[in-house]
Every structure is written in structure tokens, then in C-alpha cells.
Amino acid sequence: AKITMRQLLDDAADRSYGVPAFNINNMEQALAIMDAANACDAPVIIQASKGARAYANDIMLRHMMDAVVEIYPHIPVCVHLDHGSDPGSCMTAIQAGFTSVMMDGSLMSDSRTPADWNYNVSVTRSVTQMAHLGGISVEGELGVLGSLETGTGEAEDGHGAEGQLSHEQLLTDPDEAVAFVKETKVDALAVAMGTSHGAYKFTKRPDGSVLAMRVIEEIHRKLPNTHLVMHGSSSVPAELQEIINLYGGDIRPTWGVPIEEIQHGIKHGVRKVNIDTDGRLAITGQIRKFLHDNPGEFDPRSYLKPAMHALTKLCTERFEQFGTAGKA
Numbered sequence: 001a002k003i004t005m006r007q008l009l010d011d012a013a014d015r016s017y018g019v020p021a022f023n024i025n026n027m028e029q030a031l032a033i034m035d036a037a038n039a040c041d042a043p044v045i046i047q048a049s050k051g052a053r054a055y056a057n058d059i060m061l062r063h064m065m066d067a068v069v070e071i072y073p074h075i076p077v078c079v080h081l082d083h084g085s086d087p088g089s090c091m092t093a094i095q096a097g098f099t100s101v102m103m104d105g106s107l108m109s110d111s112r113t114p115a116d117w118n119y120n121v122s123v124t125r126s127v128t129q130m131a132h133l134g135g136i137s138v139e140g141e142l143g144v145l146g147s148l149e150t151g152t153g154e155a156e157d158g159h160g161a162e163g164q165l166s167h168e169q170l171l172t173d174p175d176e177a178v179a180f181v182k183e184t185k186v187d188a189l190a191v192a193m194g195t196s197h198g199a200y201k202f203t204k205r206p207d208g209s210v211l212a213m214r215v216i217e218e219i220h221r222k223l224p225n226t227h228l229v230m231h232g233s234s235s236v237p238a239e240l241q242e243i244i245n246l247y248g249g250d251i252r253p254t255w256g257v258p259i260e261e262i263q264h265g266i267k268h269g270v271r272k273v274n275i276d277t278d279g280r281l282a283i284t285g286q287i288r289k290f291l292h293d294n295p296g297e298f299d300p301r302s303y304l305k306p307a308m309h310a311l312t313k314l315c316t317e318r319f320e321q322f323g324t325a326g327k328a
């Protein structure tokens with residue numbers, strides 16, 4: 001059944017597990033993720049970005065979400081807007097059937113400049129006021145996603161925000177997080193602790209100087225009843241990089257967020273874990289490999305099928321690693 005983020009994350013907090021939020025843009029991703037959720041008996045968050053809405057059309061997304069819920073009626077599915085950029089995009093997502101929206105007021109709606117406190121509080125609060133009237137959940141974000149290695153904040157398109165930012169400007173301040181939740185009444189809070197979107201997060205396996213999990217521990221201590229969200233949580237597995245590079249791709253060596261760090265976060269209040277890049281790598285690796293091995297093949301189903309299997313395998317691993325398996 002379709003459920004809200006609040007319902008799902010309240011259960012996750014009660015039973016101490018995390019829920020992966022996987023991005024979709026097309027039918028293949030939707031079916032592959034649900035195949036894994038079904039195999040693991042796991043609830044799931046399926047999220048679509050502004051880019052996904054532009055790519056697939058809201059009407060297609062709505063019918064796709066309804067379709068997977070009808071195919072797997074016993075699996076709880078939260079349909080979430082990823083990085084809504086303004087109150088209008090959140091409201092049109094709700095009209096399109098989303099049960100949960102993210103109002104990302106951490107960046108201005110041009111998505112390049114870090115926003116100030118008053119802007120973030122005011123847009124986020126206006127979305128929660130409207131969304132809650134209709135029983136829809138809201139995720140807010142405080143802090144700027146981006147690299148502590150380079151001091152660059154990150155816009156939604158994965159390109160750096162203008163200028164160098166200090167650690168203090170990038171990381172979420174725990175006291176501000178308390179005030180932000182109180183002022184906005186968000187159901188879940190995305191926090192910044194050194195991750196960024198995309199494949200190129202860290203130049204080596206991250207330690208505490210670039211992946212500041214202590215920020216999560218401290219925010220959870222101060223806000224024990226707020227569901228925390230980790231963005232930029234792909235692990236960017238070396239073996240997925242290798243397959244792409246073996247078959248003509250060009251991914252330069254890079255590190256993501258180690259699974260153990262996410263598991264540590266789940267022990268400290270992280271309930272929603274956003275993963276897009278790992279799925280993209282899994283899909284692309286298999287398509288590259290299949291087309292290399294079968295140069296005469298041109299039926300899209302022939303290469304989309306192994307791509308879907310690779311995404312299902314990835315999602316299955318994450319459901320098991322985050323404790324979501326068996327919680328449907």
C-alpha cells in the first residue's frame with residue numbers, strides 16, 4: 001500500500017532500522033527496486049527529483065507508482081519528492097500523488113547559492129503547514145551538502161555552489177537543527193556532514209575529517225524524536241566502477257560512504273538513506289557489459305533485463321544492510 005514517510009519512519013524508529021530511498025526515473029528502476037523490496041519483504045521509499053519529473057512526466061510517474069503498489073499490495077511504499085526547490089514544486093508533487101515531499105530550502109531555488117536561515121525556515125514552514133493539512137509528510141534540509149576536502153558546497157545538479165565554504169558553513173549546526181525543527185515542524189531532517197551527491201564524494205576512504213558522523217550523533221542527542229536523513233549516501237562500490245571501466249567507461253577512482261558509517265548513523269537516528277548514484281552505476285555497468293559482449297543484439301529488453309537485475313541486487317543488499325528486510 002502507499003503510505004506516508006511519517007508512518008514509515010515512525011515504524012523505523014520504533015524498530016531501529018533505516019529505510020533506503022531510491023531514486024527512479026523510469027519503469028525499469030521502479031520494477032527493479034520493487035522486485036528487491038518484495039524479495040526482502042521490506043518497506044521502501046521511492047523518490048523522484050525535479051529532473052525525474054521533467055524526464056518522465058508527472059502523469060507517467062503517478063501511474064507508475066500506482067502500478068507498483070497494485071503489483072505488490074503487501075509492500076508499504078512511500079512516494080517522495082526528492083529536493084523540491086520551492087513550495088510550488090512541492091504542491092504540484094502532492095497533486096501528482098506523492099505522499100511525502102522534500103522542501104530543500106538549504107539552497108536558493110536557483111539551486112546554486114546557499115540560502116539564509118530566514119528563507120529556509122519560511123519556505124519550509126509554509127510547505128509543512130499546507131502539506132500537513134492533507135496528511136502529507138515533509139522533509140527539510142539544514143546545512144549545505146558538499147565536500148569538506150575541498151570546501152565546496154554542492155547544488156542539486158552536482159555542480160559546486162559558488163565559492164569556498166568553511167566547515168561551519170557546510171556542516172549542520174546541532175543547536176540550529178533544534179530551532180529549525182521547532183520552527184518548521186518537519187517530519188524528517190536532512191543534515192549535512194560532509195557527503196555530496198554523485199560518484200565523486202571522497203578521494204580516498206573517508207575518515208572523520210571528511211565524513212563528520214559526529215554531527216549526526218550530536219543532532220540525535222539533541223533531537224531524539226526527529227527522523228534524520230542522510231543524502232549523498234551511495235557507497236560507490238569499487239566493483240561497480242570496475243565493470244564500467246572494463247567495458248569502455250571512464251570513471252576516475254573515487255570513494256563513497258562506507259556501509260558501516262551508514263549503519264552507525266542508523267544507530268543514531270538516521271531513518272532515511274538516499275541512494276541514487278549506486279543504482280546508476282549498477283545499471284550502466286551491465287548495459288555496457290551486455291552491449292560489449294553481444295554486439296549484434298539491439299532489442300532494448302536484452303540489455304535492460306541484466307541492468308534491472310543489477311539494480312535489484314544492489315537494493316537487496318541495502319535492505320539487508322540497513323535492517324529494512326523483513327519489516328514490510
Ligand code: G3H
Nearest residue numbers: 023049051052083197276
Ligand atoms: O539529488 C540528486 C539525485 O541523485 C537526483 O538526481 O536531479 O539528476 O535526478 P537528478
Ligand code: 13P
Nearest residue numbers: 198232233234274276277
Ligand atoms: P547519491 O548521489 O550519493 O546516490 O545521493 C542521492 C541523493 O542524496 C538523492 O537526494
Ligand code: NA
Nearest residue numbers: 081082083102
Ligand atoms: Na529527499
Ligand code: ZN
Nearest residue numbers: 197231232274
Ligand atoms: Zn539528495
